[in-house]
Amino acid sequence: MRKANDLQERILSFDAHIDLPLEYGSGGMEADRDGRTQFDLVKAARGRLSGAALTIWAWPEFWIGPNAPHRPTPGFVEAARHEQEARYRIITGIARDYPERAGIAYSPADFRRLAHEGKFAIVISMLNAYPLGDEVSRLDDWAARGMRIFGFNYVANNTWSDSSRPMPFYGDSPDEHGGLSELGRQAVRRLNDLGVVIDVSQMSSSALEQVTDLSRAPIIASHSGIRGLVDIQRNLTDRELRLIQKTGGVVHIAGFSSYLRPFSKETLAKVNAMRTGFGLLDVENLSQASMPADPVFSIWPEKRFGEYASQLYAILETDPRAGLKEFGDAIDYAVKKIGIDHVGISSDFNDGGGVIGWENVGDARNVTAELIQRGYSDEDIAKLWGGNFLRVWEQVQNASRQSHDDITTSPSQETPTQRSTTQ
Structure with missing residues (x-):
C-alpha cells in the first residue's frame, strides 16, 4: 500500500466511464462533499484519481417495475434529449462551480495541464445515439460543446447501431441492422473527422467489427468485460479484443461485478x-x-x-460480488491477449459498478496495489491507468487534423501560413 500510495501520487490516472445520477448536486450528492454517490471531488482527491470520463447518457423508457411505461414512441426521443441536457449541465456545472478543483479537458494536453495543477480533469463522453434520432449532424453540435468520447449503444438497438443487448420488449431483434445502419456508418466517418474517440462498449459483435473496419483512427471500449471469463453478450470475445487492438485502441476493463464473476x-x-x-x-x-x-x-x-x-x-x-482479484484476473487476461499497450481501467460507478475493495473513486489506490501485487511495473501501471487512453486520444485528434488538412489544402497550394493554422 505504501508503494501504491506513492505511485498514485506520480501517475496520471483516468477512469474511462463514470455516470452521474440526475439528482447529482442535490443534498448529499454535492460534488464538493464526501457524499453518498461513488464519485465526488473529495473521494477523487483521496484516491488520487487524476480525471475521468463523465458520461451523458439517456434512455428514459428503460424503467423497470410493474408500472413501466409503454414501448418507445417519438416523444421518448425528446424526453431523452432533455435528459442529455440535464446531465450536460450537471457535468459542466462541476467545473463551473469548483474552478479551483476541476476543469473540462478538451484535449490530452488539457488533461495533463489540469492534473499537474492539482485539478480533476473531466472528459465529457456520451453514450447512446438514441436521443440523437436520425440527425448525425448533432454530433457536430455536441463536439462543439466539449464531447470527446461517443458510444453508439446502451441497452436496446437504436437507428444507428445494434446493441449487444437487444430488447424484444421494445421490438428489437438481434442484428436488426446487420450491425451499423447507414446512419451509423456516416457517424463513424463524422466522428473521425471531428476528432472524437469512438467507444464500442455495448455494441453488437457485427457493429463493433464494422466500426473497426470503417474507423481511420483508434477506438476504445470504455467499460467492458471479458467473454472468455464470463460468457455474457455484454462482454467482449477474444476476436473483438483483437479487432480493437488492431486499430491501435484500448479495452477498458470495467469494475462491474457481473461482468467479472x-x-x-x-x-x-x-x-x-x-x-x-x-x-x-x-x-x-x-x-x-x-x-x-x-x-x-x-x-x-x-x-x-x-x-x-x-x-x-x-x-x-x-x-x-466480485472483488479486486476478479478485476485483476480480467486485466491479466486482456493484457495476455492483446498486450499492455491496449488495456485500460474503468469503474462504471453510479450505474452498477464497484467491486469489493474498489467501492468508489476514493479506493483507486487499492486497484494500483492489486496490480503491484501481480507484478506489473510502474510503467505498465501508468499505461493501464491512463497512459494508453491519452495516447489513443492524441492519435484520434491528430488523425482529425490530418483529415482536415487533406480536405482543405493540397501540396501544391499549401502555404506555411495555412500549415500553421491547420495544425
Missing part, C-alpha cells in the same frame, strides 16, 4: 424457479439470466414485463 449456481436456480412461475423455460446461458431478453417478451403486456424484470434484478442483486 459468473452468477452462482444458487442464483441461477433462483432465476429458473422465478421463470417457471412466469411459464418460461430455464435459462440456457448467463446472458439470458442477466437480461430480460426472451423473444416472447415482444408480445407481453407492459405490466407483466415490468413484474418479470423487477423480480429478475432483485434476484441478481443478491449474488455474491
Whole structure:
C-alpha cells in the first residue's frame, strides 16, 4: 500500500466511464462533499484519481417495475434529449462551480495541464445515439460543446447501431441492422473527422467489427468485460479484443461485478424457479439470466414485463460480488491477449459498478496495489491507468487534423501560413 500510495501520487490516472445520477448536486450528492454517490471531488482527491470520463447518457423508457411505461414512441426521443441536457449541465456545472478543483479537458494536453495543477480533469463522453434520432449532424453540435468520447449503444438497438443487448420488449431483434445502419456508418466517418474517440462498449459483435473496419483512427471500449471469463453478450470475445487492438485502441476493463464473476449456481436456480412461475423455460446461458431478453417478451403486456424484470434484478442483486482479484484476473487476461499497450481501467460507478475493495473513486489506490501485487511495473501501471487512453486520444485528434488538412489544402497550394493554422 505504501508503494501504491506513492505511485498514485506520480501517475496520471483516468477512469474511462463514470455516470452521474440526475439528482447529482442535490443534498448529499454535492460534488464538493464526501457524499453518498461513488464519485465526488473529495473521494477523487483521496484516491488520487487524476480525471475521468463523465458520461451523458439517456434512455428514459428503460424503467423497470410493474408500472413501466409503454414501448418507445417519438416523444421518448425528446424526453431523452432533455435528459442529455440535464446531465450536460450537471457535468459542466462541476467545473463551473469548483474552478479551483476541476476543469473540462478538451484535449490530452488539457488533461495533463489540469492534473499537474492539482485539478480533476473531466472528459465529457456520451453514450447512446438514441436521443440523437436520425440527425448525425448533432454530433457536430455536441463536439462543439466539449464531447470527446461517443458510444453508439446502451441497452436496446437504436437507428444507428445494434446493441449487444437487444430488447424484444421494445421490438428489437438481434442484428436488426446487420450491425451499423447507414446512419451509423456516416457517424463513424463524422466522428473521425471531428476528432472524437469512438467507444464500442455495448455494441453488437457485427457493429463493433464494422466500426473497426470503417474507423481511420483508434477506438476504445470504455467499460467492458471479458467473454472468455464470463460468457455474457455484454462482454467482449477474444476476436473483438483483437479487432480493437488492431486499430491501435484500448479495452477498458470495467469494475462491474457481473461482468467479472459468473452468477452462482444458487442464483441461477433462483432465476429458473422465478421463470417457471412466469411459464418460461430455464435459462440456457448467463446472458439470458442477466437480461430480460426472451423473444416472447415482444408480445407481453407492459405490466407483466415490468413484474418479470423487477423480480429478475432483485434476484441478481443478491449474488455474491466480485472483488479486486476478479478485476485483476480480467486485466491479466486482456493484457495476455492483446498486450499492455491496449488495456485500460474503468469503474462504471453510479450505474452498477464497484467491486469489493474498489467501492468508489476514493479506493483507486487499492486497484494500483492489486496490480503491484501481480507484478506489473510502474510503467505498465501508468499505461493501464491512463497512459494508453491519452495516447489513443492524441492519435484520434491528430488523425482529425490530418483529415482536415487533406480536405482543405493540397501540396501544391499549401502555404506555411495555412500549415500553421491547420495544425
